[in-house]
Amino acid sequence: MANSKTSLILASQSPRRQLLLREAGYDVTVVTPHPHAETPPREDELPRDSVLRIAQEKAADVAYRVENGIVLAGDTLAELNGQPLGKPRDRAHAGEILRTLRGQDHFVWSAICLWHRPIDKIKLDVDRTTVKMANLSDDQIEEYLDSGLWEGKAGAFGIQDLTGWVSIDEGSLSNVVGLPMELLERMLAAMSEDD
Numbered sequence: 362m363a364n365s366k367t368s369l370i371l372a373s374q375s376p377r378r379q380l381l382l383r384e385a386g387y388d389v390t391v392v393t394p395h396p397h398a399e400t401p402p403r404e405d406e407l408p409r410d411s412v413l414r415i416a417q418e419k420a421a422d423v424a425y426r427v428e429n430g431i432v433l434a435g436d437t438l439a440e441l442n443g444q445p446l447g448k449p450r451d452r453a454h455a456g457e458i459l460r461t462l463r464g465q466d467h468f469v470w471s472a473i474c475l476w477h478r479p480i481d482k483i484k485l486d487v488d489r490t491t492v493k494m495a496n497l498s499d500d501q502i503e504e505y506l507d508s509g510l511w512e513g514k515a516g517a518f519g520i521q522d523l524t525g526w527v528s529i530d531e532g533s534l535s536n537v538v539g540l541p542m543e544l545l546e547r548m549l550a551a552m553s554e555d556d
């Protein structure tokens with residue numbers, strides 16, 4: 362269970378992952394993975410497999426720089442009809458993604474990799490949430506693009522920014538924000554049971 366004594370080394374520059382962990386009472390130290398640690402989703406790879414692979418790449422990059430403790434890395438992608446939707450390149454790309462997603466049920470996948478140093482025990486798992494985006498008007502999309510809040514977010518949106526416009530059909534909210542907290546608790550429990 363999460364408690365104030367659980368210490369994690371967060372292999373992520375994501376402020377949202379950090380906040381979710383701190384709000385849940387974890388003691389967090391951040392060590393950012395090198396940008397080259399992560400290789401982008403491949404064309405022949407399912408979104409589920411991409412997030413699992415990339416979460417492990419980020420964890421590995423930090424694990425080799427840490428002597429002791431549990432390293433945590435995550436990765437998040439949206440998926441529409443089998444196609445991965447990552448972070449937008451720029452405003453125009455964000456608009457294109459949002460026009461594709463509006464009115465659609467789609468998935469958000471987040472993977473977690475836990476890497477226990479120095480024994481190098483690794484746990485890797487993934488969660489999926491089904492998300493519905495309202496049929497946003499062009500004006501609503503422009504308003505959101507003007508806010509700049511789409512930057513750095515998979516699927517070009519933050520469910521936390523679009524209250525009332527995006528809802529969850531099934532699954533975890535924290536998974537959409539980038540770190541499925543329920544899955545994390547189960548993985549940490551499984552890791553300590555193995556000891």
Ligand SMILES: Cc1cn([C@H]2C[C@H](O)[C@@H](COP(=O)(O)OP(=O)(O)OP(=O)(O)O)O2)c(=O)[nH]c1=O
Pocket residue numbers: 372373374375377378394419435436437438439448469513514515516518519520521537538539
């Ligand atoms: C779909 C969705 C994504 N996101 C965010 C979560 C992730 O931070 C981001 C996807 O990018 P990621 O590559 O998973 O993570 P990151 O680049 O932010 O951080 P790092 O690689 O250092 O771990 O999109 C939201 O905040 N809200 C949402 O509704």
